[in-house]
Amino acid sequence: MSTDTSSRVGLLEFLRRSRAVQAQYIAGHAFSSAPIQVLGNTSADLDSIISAIIYSYFANGRVPSQKGRPHVPLINLIDVPSGSELRRLRPEFVTALWWATNKGISESESWQIDDHQTAGFLRERLLTTMDLKSQLREHERAEGGRPKEWNFDTTLVDWNALPLRPNGTKPGRGSVENLPDVYFDVIACIDHHVDEDFVPPVDSLPADNLRIVQPGPGSCTSLIVRELRSRRLWSDTPATDLYEAVGSVQPEGVAAIYEAQAAKLALAAILIDTTNLTAEGKVTDVDRDAVAFLEAKIEHGYSIHRSLHTAAQHVQWDRKAFFDAVQSAKQNSLDFLTTEEILGRDYKDWAETSSTSGATIRLGMCSVVKPISWLVNKASTDAGSTIQAQAKQLLSDIQDFSQTRELDVVAIMTAFVGSNGEFQRELLVWSVNTEGTVQSTVKQFAEQASKELGLQDWTDSDNPSVTEDIRSVLNDNTSSTTGWRHLWRQKDLAKSRKQVAPLLRKSIAKI
Numbered sequence: 001m002s003t004d005t006s007s008r009v010g011l012l013e014f015l016r017r018s019r020a021v022q023a024q025y026i027a028g029h030a031f032s033s034a035p036i037q038v039l040g041n042t043s044a045d046l047d048s049i050i051s052a053i054i055y056s057y058f059a060n061g062r063v064p065s066q067k068g069r070p071h072v073p074l075i076n077l078i079d080v081p082s083g084s085e086l087r088r089l090r091p092e093f094v095t096a097l098w099w100a101t102n103k104g105i106s107e108s109e110s111w112q113i114d115d116h117q118t119a120g121f122l123r124e125r126l127l128t129t130m131d132l133k134s135q136l137r138e139h140e141r142a143e144g145g146r147p148k149e150w151n152f153d154t155t156l157v158d159w160n161a162l163p164l165r166p167n168g169t170k171p172g173r174g175s176v177e178n179l180p181d182v183y184f185d186v187i188a189c190i191d192h193h194v195d196e197d198f199v200p201p202v203d204s205l206p207a208d209n210l211r212i213v214q215p216g217p218g219s220c221t222s223l224i225v226r227e228l229r230s231r232r233l234w235s236d237t238p239a240t241d242l243y244e245a246v247g248s249v250q251p252e253g254v255a256a257i258y259e260a261q262a263a264k265l266a267l268a269a270i271l272i273d274t275t276n277l278t279a280e281g282k283v284t285d286v287d288r289d290a291v292a293f294l295e296a297k298i299e300h301g302y303s304i305h306r307s308l309h310t311a312a313q314h315v316q317w318d319r320k321a322f323f324d325a326v327q328s329a330k331q332n333s334l335d336f337l338t339t340e341e342i343l344g345r346d347y348k349d350w351a352e353t354s355s356t357s358g359a360t361i362r363l364g365m366c367s368v369v370k371p372i373s374w375l376v377n378k379a380s381t382d383a384g385s386t387i388q389a390q391a392k393q394l395l396s397d398i399q400d401f402s403q404t405r406e407l408d409v410v411a412i413m414t415a416f417v418g419s420n421g422e423f424q425r426e427l428l429v430w431s432v433n434t435e436g437t438v439q440s441t442v443k444q445f446a447e448q449a450s451k452e453l454g455l456q457d458w459t460d461s462d463n464p465s466v467t468e469d470i471r472s473v474l475n476d477n478t479s480s481t482t483g484w485r486h487l488w489r490q491k492d493l494a495k496s497r498k499q500v501a502p503l504l505r506k507s508i509a510k511i
Contacts, residue, residue: 098112162198
């Protein structure tokens with residue numbers, strides 16, 4: 001059977017086919033080569049999801065070059081199926097996908113963001129790790145219910161280490177939470193985080209596969225775009241010329257519109273991660289070059305669209321409107337989530353081994369696009385409760401969140417624009433494990449990282465009158481029975497979780 005779902009089909013059709021390919025492979029259909037899973041990190045944020053989709057779209061059927069294999073983008077959400085829950089928890093992705101495939105470029109495969117249509121639309125085209133688990137269990141039941149070990153070749157994007165690494169396994173082999181008997185063998189990686197030395201050296205990987213781990217760029221999608229261009233998987237050549245050269249039978253101009261769709265989706269991740277290329281300290285030439293390339297593709301697509309449709313002469317590309325729509329969807333979505341869902345929405349964790357005791361210490365980090373004071377207000381539904389009571393409820397919610405994930409240390413990083421229009425960061429670190437050495441390590445991190453991160457006593461810049469009430473509850477510097485914790489304003493705005501997490505992990509490993 002044919003598995004060619006190459007980039008010569010539209011983005012939406014590729015996603016539909018790739019999900020079908022995965023289901024057919026699991027069901028036992030014969031393939032000349034097994035699909036490669038393209039897996040983003042466990043936060044499943046916009047950059048991670050889009051990195052997986054864009055790389056899969058252009059690598060599909062073309063990597064390795066000698067015998068291209070199917071590539072299937074896999075959204076790393078183990079407790080969220082595609083459909084209505086994906087829309088509720090990741091509305092910024094759904095918004096970006098809609099703008100990419102519906103706004104101003106293509107009139108085919110039209111769809112709308114609404115309760116009735118969107119859930120089914122997403123279920124037909126997207127695959128989460130929860131969906132994968134359901135597919136595997138359904139196949140096992142059909143085969144008599146006997147558990148089976150599953151192995152998948154995998155390309156990691158937007159991270160470079162799997163969280164679970166069974167003893168005695170070969171380098172680059174691991175698994176993720178809640179997927180028992182499923183193992184991912186990493187054969188390629190593109191990432192912008194600190195190298196954790198999990199992915200084998202490039203000369204140990206199968207031929208034609210990448211090992212790009214480059215901290216610095218604000219968005220992993222920027223690296224994806226650079227590497228696709230470098231390998232000529234996404235050519236600088238205008239799409240109509242490119243597809244004529246390879247013998248495409250697509251109507252003239254359709255290929256350019258398809259490329260513009262992919263470019264808009266890729267651009268969404270880069271713009272959100274770099275605040276429309278304005279985030280101080282996060283934007284690099286890799287990001288700027290990617291944006292220039294993508295906008296050229298978008299403008300070309302719009303030009304083709306206008307030439308084919310006289311009624312579309314007024315249609316123009318508007319980057320700011322696009323960015324504002326996706327950013328608004330991301331920020332406003334939190335109003336409809338519980339505190340636990342907000343903390344888990346952009347979450348990563350690590351297990352660090354103490355260099356002295358050999359004990360395993362689990363660290364979890366939550367990124368939130370609202371200020372701490374907003375979380376405090378969100379925590380309590382009692383309109384008559386005091387600020388201190390609300391802050392205590394937030395602590396209780398954080399503690400429940402940490403216990404569910406068996407964390408020893410939890411950190412919450414906020415990043416938001418205040419009412420004065422200035423970008424701000426806050427950091428709360430809590431040793432929920434009250435064992436003495438763990439608490440001491442968290443305090444040492446605070447002392448050592450204070451200057452590097454520009455940590456200052458926390459104040460609520462929008463509402464100074466609540467500052468003392470919130471601080472009195474959230475700060476506990478006494479190593480009490482509830483664990484040492486502290487809340488700061490972070491003045492070094494360039495330091496995101498990519499920079500803060502390694503500092504905290506390093507401190508923990510020294511226990």
